[in-house]
Amino acid sequence: MDIKQLINENFDSMVEMRRYMHQHPEVSFQEENTKRWIYSQIKDLGLDIRQDVGGNGIVARLQVNDNFKTVALRADFDALPINDEKDVPYKSKTPGVMHACGHDAHTAMLITIAKILSAHKDELPVNVVFLHQHAEELLPGGAQAMIADGALDDVDYVVGTHVSTKFPVGTIKYNYDTMYANADSFKITVHGLGGHGATPQVTHDPIVASASLIQQIQSIVSRSVSPLDSAVVTIGAYNAGTVFNVIPGKAEIKGTFRTYTKEVREIVAKRLEQICLGISASFNVNADLEVMYGYPSLKNNHDLLDYVMDNVRGDAAFVSDVEEVGPAMGGEDFSYFAEEKPGCYFYTGVRNSDKKADSPHHHPMFDIDEDGMKSGVETLLKTVLYFDKNK
Template sequence: MGLIDDLRAIQADMTEWRRDIHKHPETAFEEERTADKVAGLLESFGMEVHRGLAKTGVVGSLKAGTGNRAIGLRADMDALDLTELNSFDHKSVNDGKMHACGHDGHTAMLLGAACHLSRNRDFDGTVHFIFQPAEENLAGGRVMVDEGLFERFPVEAVYGMHNWPGMEVGTFAVREGPMMASADFFELTLKGRGGHGAYPHMSRDPVLAAAHIITAWQSIVARNVDPMKAAVISATEIKSGFTGNVIPETAYIQGTTRTFDPKVQDLVEERMRAIATSMAEGFGMEADFVYQRRYCPTINSPEETGHAVAAARALVGEENVNDNVTPHMGAEDFGWMLQARPGCYIFTGNGTGGEGGCEVHNPNYDFNDSALPVGAAYWVQLVQMQLPQQA
């Protein structure tokens, strides 16, 4: 635990940074204050700082030795549109916005690693510290990649990390291959012909058609997807009608799908579209189906997963690292970075029970500050092992 003890020396600083960011949450592509704070701290560490990718993204670059190898470390900065119910001093002062997923902690941990490495340049090569906006809902990671992140900051691998409530502080969990699912979103608008509820034969009822289509979509998972693979199709919103005795003109359905396999992702989209359009035609109405691929699956590459496991075990011991964690159906836009470069996404414990045990995306959540030196030390350990000093 020597490296973790070293990072505890700046735990008070990381806690201050984290709580300040928590108190002033900013959502997708609006992280102006957060980006200013991050950039200012990186500059104070003596780093070369770059801004502007994905509007509010920040990249700090640190070089040591003479090596030409480089890796990227990524943290997300954005908050959620959620009203906080906590009462501590660092609760949100921005109404309707809250750091309910721990991105404040992720940012503080990566800043802590940057601070330590800038003072102790015991590696050979370049580390790019990537602070990403808009992880929640708008896939800022994809925007950074599309705007040339890895062309401007070439790396051989990129690594990400997320806190996980329910895991003890000082533990890690990861797996090779699919780690988190895709997150696609769909909308279907059905246009029929309205009429009196007493005379349905004179109408084309979009509500009836919507019910049949939603049910039929579930057959895709039951009868089209390989049983050894996974998929979820969830229709989460239906809007139609105005009163009890009128058959409406239109019906609207929206929802989300999740998979771990890009081929299954293709299959789900194709079959949903075919079912929606053909069944709508059978019911005598028009269908407008929109399918948006917002988050690809987060798939860890084998070699880089091995590096992440080795760094975590060197830090906390083999018994505290689960290298075969069950994949999660939640999504993470770090998957877009992993499509562009090999890398690994790992979970670190946020605590069990009281402090740190509250689930993310909950108005009572708060990042556990005792996890800050653990996460920062993991980043330092990974850099030291991936970019070792030359003898």
């Protein structure tokens, strides 16, 4: 099989699919038209297809030999509630919704891979499962529900990629241990006793209490987490009161904390609880804490990662550089797949400032250099084609 030729032959179609999705985005858990469109693209490829897996997910199996191992390849397909501000022919046609993270590219890449592999089924040393996952962007995500609905049944390994405008076209980047963090959030509601601003002595002021609470929260990382570990605690929203001379009855704080290990995750959550208890006693208020645990940290399987990366080091048609990078503090529910099976996740570079493909993810001007999809497809194709059937 000539991988370079096949990718080039399918490139225009892949770009067309990516642009169609970019024009017709749907947000998490509402991807009704998207899932039907994906099915329409793969229904004639001779795959065993399950629809509505765990919600809007699609699982398509290319069964080559019952005695072979099975590798699953995953792409997510939901968009974000962001208005597309680019001036391009494929601009989103849905006001307030756009593919601002590259999931349209992931899906176009996976469909292209399915078309190539299904046409060369007799040459494959493994069975392949194509996981089209809904709702990566919004908790609780789609991965858990798909797993519960059997998406990983009879799967031995799972591999995925995320396009990234942090890295130039032609590059593949990875972290040897942790790609993404535990992505958790919290809400603290401080219930006090409101009253007139001129008589604060007869109130239990939730604003003063919550101001102290916010300051103390900022000490968690610096004083409770080892400097050899990593953690971030950020307050992103604060709401209290409506007028200048009235002390309100409550204040609300919202934030997020990001960690890499279970131990540090537990430390941060415990310290939040302790601080809330202390503030409650000190200011005669009730600081009620609600912690919402998000996606767990995404950790790569070392053996699988070595195999996937070695396939495109040196002898590659579209991959010019393979390099380890630091972990990110973002969240990614591919982590659930990687907790169930040996998993590998990597970045596919799509940055090109000359094509205005350099805005950060989740930005209204987000776009990619579509040439970058070639290196991601090549890496995933080689993952399948070079697999040792006795592994």
